[in-house]
Amino acid sequence: MDYTTFMKKVFILILLLIIFYAFYSPLIDKYYIYGNSVKIAFIADYHSGTIYYKSLVKQLESAAESNKIDLILLGGDILDDDESLTGAVNLFERLNSGSLKNIPKFYVTGNHEFWSNKINEYKKIVKDYNIIVLDKKSSSFFVTINDKKILISGLDDPYVIKYDENGKYIKRQYSQNWQKQWVDKYLVEDFISINKIAENINNIDEYNNIVWLKDIINKEFSSLDILNSYKILLSHRPEFTDIYKQLPFDYILSGHTHGGQLRIPFILNGLYAPNQSIFPEFAGGSYNISDKKQLIVSRGISFNKRLLRVFNRPELVWLYI
Numbered sequence: 460m461d462y463t464t465f466m467k468k469v470f471i472l473i474l475l476l477i478i479f480y481a482f483y484s485p486l487i488d489k490y491y492i493y494g495n496s497v498k499i500a501f502i503a504d505y506h507s508g509t510i511y512y513k514s515l516v517k518q519l520e521s522a523a524e525s526n527k528i529d530l531i532l533l534g535g536d537i538l539d540d541d542e543s544l545t546g547a548v549n550l551f552e553r554l555n556s557g558s559l560k561n562i563p564k565f566y567v568t569g570n571h572e573f574w575s576n577k578i579n580e581y582k583k584i585v586k587d588y589n590i591i592v593l594d595k596k597s598s599s600f601f602v603t604i605n606d607k608k609i610l611i612s613g614l615d616d617p618y619v620i621k622y623d624e625n626g627k628y629i630k631r632q633y634s635q636n637w638q639k640q641w642v643d644k645y646l647v648e649d650f651i652s653i654n655k656i657a658e659n660i661n662n663i664d665e666y667n668n669i670v671w672l673k674d675i676i677n678k679e680f681s682s683l684d685i686l687n688s689y690k691i692l693l694s695h696r697p698e699f700t701d702i703y704k705q706l707p708f709d710y711i712l713s714g715h716t717h718g719g720q721l722r723i724p725f726i727l728n729g730l731y732a733p734n735q736s737i738f739p740e741f742a743g744g745s746y747n748i749s750d751k752k753q754l755i756v757s758r759g760i761s762f763n764k765r766l767l768r769v770f771n772r773p774e775l776v777w778l779y780i
Contacts, residue, residue: 481769484762486514489774491745491755496607497689498527501776503534503714504759506571507546511760511773516553518775523558529604531562533590534714534757535569535616535695538581551588561671563602564590565611569695569715570733573618578626589669593693594619597662598649601685602675607780610660610685612650612708613693617641642702650692650706653682660685689780697741697756698734704749710778711754718743718758721769729771743774 500519505511522528531554538547554564572581582592591600593613600611617638623629650656660680666672677684690708697713719729719742729742743758760773 482767484768484772486511486518486760487772487774488518488777489758490777490779491753492779493753494780497529497604497609497780498522499530499532499691499778499780500528501532501534501712501755501757501778502537502760503695503712503757503776504536504569504717504761505533505547505550506536506759506761506763507539507542507544508761509546509549510762512546512549515550515760515775519554520558523562528559528562530609530611531559531564532611532691532693532712533564533566534693534712535567536571536714536759536761537566537569538572538575538584540571540575544584548584551585551590554590555588560589561674563604563671563675565593565600565613565693566590567593567613567693567695568615568619570616570618573616573622573626576622576627578622580626586665589671591666591669591672595645595649597659597666599656599660600663600672601660601677601680601688602672603677604675608677608680608684608688610656610688610690610708611693612656612691614645614649616695617645619645642699646694646699646702646706650708653685653707656707657682657685696734697754698739700741700746700748700754703754704752709752710780711748711752712757712776712778713741713754714757714759716742716756716758717761718768718771718774720766720771722771724770743771 566585572578585592594615602609620641692708692711694713696715703711716732719732719739721730729739731737732739732742741756743756746754748754757776758774
């Protein structure tokens with residue numbers, strides 16, 4: 460074999476390896492470590508999936524059996540408007556059984572839950588598996604885990620503005636800045652200060668049956684207790700950083716971007732993300748958006764054969780604080 464032929468074969472082999480690596484998408488663990496007191500699993504954009512179900516459950520159960528998981532947060536689009544609900548329901552069943560049963564779990568909606576026109580049914584499904592839904596009715600809980608006080612807050616996706624209380628789409632003309640109504644009515648109104656948060660904290664009326672909640676809830680607390688706690692906000696959309704900076708949270712956990720779909724390692728973090736357009740600033744990763752305030756954006760756990768990931772692994776996010 461002459462040198463030219465040999466080099467051509469090497470080139471083809473390298474090219475095939477790059478293509479394989481680009482589209483090879485096993486579920487990975489992505490760690491953000493800021494401490495070691497509380498270990499949080501963050502799941503986003505599961506989209507009623509089935510492909511990563513076994514891997515996800517295995518990783519969660521393994522962590523639980525090793526005492527390496529204290530809290531599970533679900534950041535929206537766990538259910539989907541087009542896919543069968545079976546994938547999500549199977550996940551909820553496993554989260555509510557075995558070693559994961561008594562791990563505290565909190566959930567917020569994403570846009571796809573609203574697009575189903577069945578948001579109330581979807582929320583009921585979640586609640587039926589002893590998972591707390593954070594929304595306007597119950598937006599914040601103040602708990603103690605591993606002797607650490609934690610404020611856990613969350614809210615519905617901005618599409619809540621376009622749906623009525625029965626979960627049906629409101630047909631009317633919407634202005635281009637319709638999401639500002641969500642910012643004012645949901646984000647700022649409920650979370651602009653510790654005192655505003657305290658007004659809506661620990662509304663547990665519909666969650667009295669959850670055993671694990673009784674074990675961690677703080678029934679007596681002051682604004683100073685909240686101020687000195689770890690403060691986490693679950694919000695499906697990452698792009699509202701100008702507002703997040705003004706809120707009294709240490710960690711904002713989001714999804715929605717699917718990691719920008721296509722990445723080029725070390726060069727491009729994401730090609731396109733909904734509501735951020737091309738070359739999104741917040742495609743996936745951890746971003747220091749202001750002093751001691753981290754925005755953590757999950758690349759999600761979805762698989763769409765019509766919109767493949769490129770150099771963009773689906774991920775189970777772990778936040779250690």
